[in-house]
Amino acid sequence: MNKLNVTIMHKLPNRIRFKISHRIKNLENFSKMVKSTNKSIYLRYNSIINTVLVKFDQEEVYLQEIIYRVITGISIENNMSPVKLIEDYYENSINSLSMYSGGAILLAFLYSLGGRKLKNLQTGMNNSALILTTAAIIEHAYSDTKRKGFFDIEILPAIYLLKSYFNNKSVITIILMWLTTFGRHLIIRSHSDKIVRIYRLKDENNKCHYIANIQDDNSIENLNDLIYHIFFYNKISNDMNDRYITLQ
Known part of the structure; x- marks a missing residue:
């Protein structure tokens, strides 16, 4: 299977649009994961161009939570595979x-x-x-x-x-x-690209909880990635950038 990618096309304080690399197989389950118990969240999936638009009330839910809920939903649909998050959409590599x-x-x-x-x-x-x-x-x-x-x-x-x-x-x-x-x-390389791994845990009531492990994407996929690794990559500082987010 090709690597899962979620690209942020644009974002505003109360809405965000994603481009996803793989089609959503079960929109109902995906929507439940993104919305959780928040009824103010609106989700629209365009199956033709494979984009997801999410509108939300910024006073009730944070933008970052929406991002990682979308990633979690994509990962769940694909056997908990890691997902590459591309936030800096305009930094284009050499084709x-x-x-x-x-x-x-x-x-x-x-x-x-x-x-x-x-x-x-x-x-x-x-x-x-x-x-x-x-x-x-x-x-x-x-x-x-x-x-x-x-x-x-x-x-x-x-x-x-x-x-x-x-x-x-x-x-x-x-x-x-x-x-x-x-x-x-x-010389331009997007430092905002992340690899997100989702882990699923069940509590004593058999309810699922998800933990997202966020790491900098240090893969070499093109020439500017190679140049960055040769001259600028610092493994120690990158290892210290790991983060964990818990989703209910």
């Missing part, structure tokens, strides 16, 4: 197409450093790198627009550099295109 374009740029650049080189081959490598980079930038802009309603301003310098390439045919121009668009994602 596969941008990695391929970066590799093509690197090959073209290394070939340009050689003493003996064929001009036509160099041009072909440059053009291939340009096509991949342009496609990666378009995909990046599309995903930003789809997610946020607009694309980041970092796209605009890349468009100018694209025009410049047709004048100089230089691989350096393509490198600058790639760096202006994806460079910051090499």
